[in-house]
Every structure is written in C-alpha cells, then in structure tokens.
Amino acid sequence: MEYTRISDANVITKQYMDSILFEQRLIDSKVASTECELFGEKWSMPVVTPAFSHLGNYSGRELNGLEEYSQAARDLNMLNFCGMMENDMFGRIAKINPKTIRIVKPYADNGKVRDQMEYAKEVGAFGIGMDIDHIFGETGYDVVIGEEMAAQSSEMIASYIETYKLPFTVKGVLSVEDAVKCAELGAKAIIVSHHHGRLPYAIPPMMILPEIKEALAGKDVEIIVDCGIESGSDVYKALALGADAAALGRSMLPSLEKDGVPGVEKFFTKVKDELRFVMSATGFEKPEQIDDSALYL
Numbered sequence: 001m002e003y004t005r006i007s008d009a010n011v012i013t014k015q016y017m018d019s020i021l022f023e024q025r026l027i028d029s030k031v032a033s034t035e036c037e038l039f040g041e042k043w044s045m046p047v048v049t050p051a052f053s054h055l056g057n058y059s060g061r062e063l064n065g066l067e068e069y070s071q072a073a074r075d076l077n078m079l080n081f082c083g084m085m086e087n088d089m090f091g092r093i094a095k096i097n098p099k100t101i102r103i104v105k106p107y108a109d110n111g112k113v114r115d116q117m118e119y120a121k122e123v124g125a126f127g128i129g130m131d132i133d134h135i136f137g138e139t140g141y142d143v144v145i146g147e148e149m150a151a152q153s154s155e156m157i158a159s160y161i162e163t164y165k166l167p168f169t170v171k172g173v174l175s176v177e178d179a180v181k182c183a184e185l186g187a188k189a190i191i192v193s194h195h196h197g198r199l200p201y202a203i204p205p206m207m208i209l210p211e212i213k214e215a216l217a218g219k220d221v222e223i224i225v226d227c228g229i230e231s232g233s234d235v236y237k238a239l240a241l242g243a244d245a246a247a248l249g250r251s252m253l254p255s256l257e258k259d260g261v262p263g264v265e266k267f268f269t270k271v272k273d274e275l276r277f278v279m280s281a282t283g284f285e286k287p288e289q290i291d292d293s294a295l296y297l
C-alpha cells in the first residue's frame with residue numbers, strides 16, 4: 001500500500017520507540033542473564049524470530065533464507081516463527097527446527113487453513129497461529145500473492161484452538177478488545193503488531209502494550225511484540241512496557257542475506273548482548289523482573 005509520509009506507521013513507530021530513554025542504576029547491580037521462559041520452556045533470550053515468508057536462496061547456498069534462520073534459532077535456543085508457505089516448505093522447516101510456530105494466513109479457502117494447521121500438527125510443530133492483520137486490503141478482503149483472504153470470527157478461531165490442541169498465537173493484535181477476545185478464546189500468545197505498517201496511523205505496538213498487559217493480567221497468554229525492533233535496547237523497551245518477548249524481522253535480513261546461518265547467529269547474539277548490558281546498567285538481573293521504572297517516556 002502507498003502512504004503519505006506522515007501516515008506511515010513504520011515512521012511513527014520508530015519515532016515513538018526512539019523517544020523512550022533509560023536512566024542508569026549501577027550501584028548494587030550485577031551482570032544480568034537473558035535466559036527466560038516462554039510457553040513453559042526455557043530459552044536463551046526473550047527474543048523470537050519473525051513469522052517470515054518468501055525469502056530467497058541467497059548466493060546459491062544450500063538452504064533458503066527461511067530454513068537458514070530456523071536453523072540459527074535452533075542453534076541459539078530461540079523460539080522460531082514462520083509465515084505463509086505451502087506444506088512442503090513447512091515440513092522442511094519443522095525438520096530443521098521443531099520448535100517452530102507456524103503462522104497460517106486467513107485464507108478464504110478455509111479448507112487450506114485447516115489443512116496447513118493439521119499438517120503442522122502432524123510434523124510436530126511447536127504451535128500454530130494466524131496473522132489476522134492480513135484479512136483486509138484496500139479493495140475489500142486482501143489478496144496475498146494471488147490468494148484471497150477472508151474474515152475470521154471468534155467461533156472460527158476457537159475452533160482452530162479446539163481442533164488442533166496446539167498452543168495458538170494470534171498475530172496482528174493492536175487493541176485491548178482483540179487481546180481480550182484472544183484470551184477468552186483460549187489463545188496461548190498474541191503478537192502485538194501492525195505488520196510493518198499495513199494500517200496507516202497504526203498505534204506503535206509499544207504504545208499500546210501497557211494497556212494490553214493490564215487487560216491480560218492473570219491470564220495465561222504470552223505477549224510478543226514486533227514492528228521496527230532492531231536492537232537489544234528496543235527489546236528491553238518492549239519488555240519494560242509489558243511484553244514477554246520481542247520478534248526482530250527486517251533488521252535481521254541484511255545479516256541473513258549476507259552470511260546465512262552464522263550471520264543470523266551473530267546478529268541475535270549481538271541483540272542478546274546489548275539486552276544484557278542494558279539490563280545490567282538499569283539494575284535488572286532477569287528479563288521477567290524488568291518493569292518501566294527505568295524508562296523516561
């Protein structure tokens with residue numbers, strides 16, 4: 001979609017994130033650990049890979065980009081996500097990294113939605129989900145690479161959760177209303193996101209996070225956030241404002257395209273190191289302890 005300059009949610013999101021500053025708390029502070037728990041399992045950092053699709057084979061390497069970042073996630077003990085793809089590609093990814101959550105598109109062909117979720121279960125996916133922010137496009141329902149999308153009702157989402165009995169992630173939540181619906185329907189996670197600016201003037205995910213966090217207090221729902229997150233400092237801000245983890249997407253791409261698996265591993269290790277540094281310098285030893293008390297908004 002084409003935007004006017006000021007309506008671009010990517011620009012607005014970046015400006016908001018960059019306006020959040022840290023104070024230092026050094027006395028009595030120790031070196032922090034980034035280890036965390038998500039979906040009841042332990043991970044090396046509260047950072048997850050993005051639900052990506054359609055990445056190429058870079059420089060004629062053996063694996064394509066989706067397989068390469070999935071392998072890097074496995075090596076680093078990070079939770080892995082992937083997006084729109086056919087079953088054969090998902091099968092390859094699940095073999096490389098079974099700890100992958102498959103985000104299925106809201107296809108108009110509901111048989112295809114169910115077939116992809118069923119297949120994910122069959123090949124041992126860690127979880128399934130749907131990016132609800134691709135339902136609508138400029139001319140009505142969205143068409144993604146020639147495939148039509150459709151509205152998704154509460155009943156449909158509840159049925160995916162009930163039928164496949166895998167942890168279910170709803171991606172593209174950007175209101176308290178949708179977040180509460182997800183919790184009521186039994187989703188195990190939401191990704192607070194505007195899908196790199198699909199909606200003009202979309203609220204920055206980090207701006208709405210505190211309200212969503214409060215609305216989901218006491219509910220067993222992981223809150224993940226994405227859009228414009230590029231560094232350990234950005235991840236820290238997300239955690240401080242209420243997220244359990246952050247996904248880094250486009251910021252990973254240059255490392256992936258240039259150096260494949262080792263490039264992605266180096267990128268995420270740098271993110272982890274910066275997160276650890278900011279945690280240490282603001283007096284938080286563990287990710288789950290981080291609150292907004294060291295932020296200046």
Ligand SMILES: Cc1cc2nc3c(=O)[nH]c(=O)nc-3n(C[C@H](O)[C@H](O)[C@H](O)COP(=O)(O)O)c2cc1C
Binds near residue numbers: 054085226247250
């Ligand atoms: C190349 C590319 C492919 C993507 N494919 C999907 C997809 O299939 N499903 C999905 O839910 N999101 C998809 N996304 C959106 C990302 O998961 C993410 O929400 C978005 O890029 C914002 O995060 P970022 O600013 O860190 O990139 C894609 C994004 C890119 C750049």
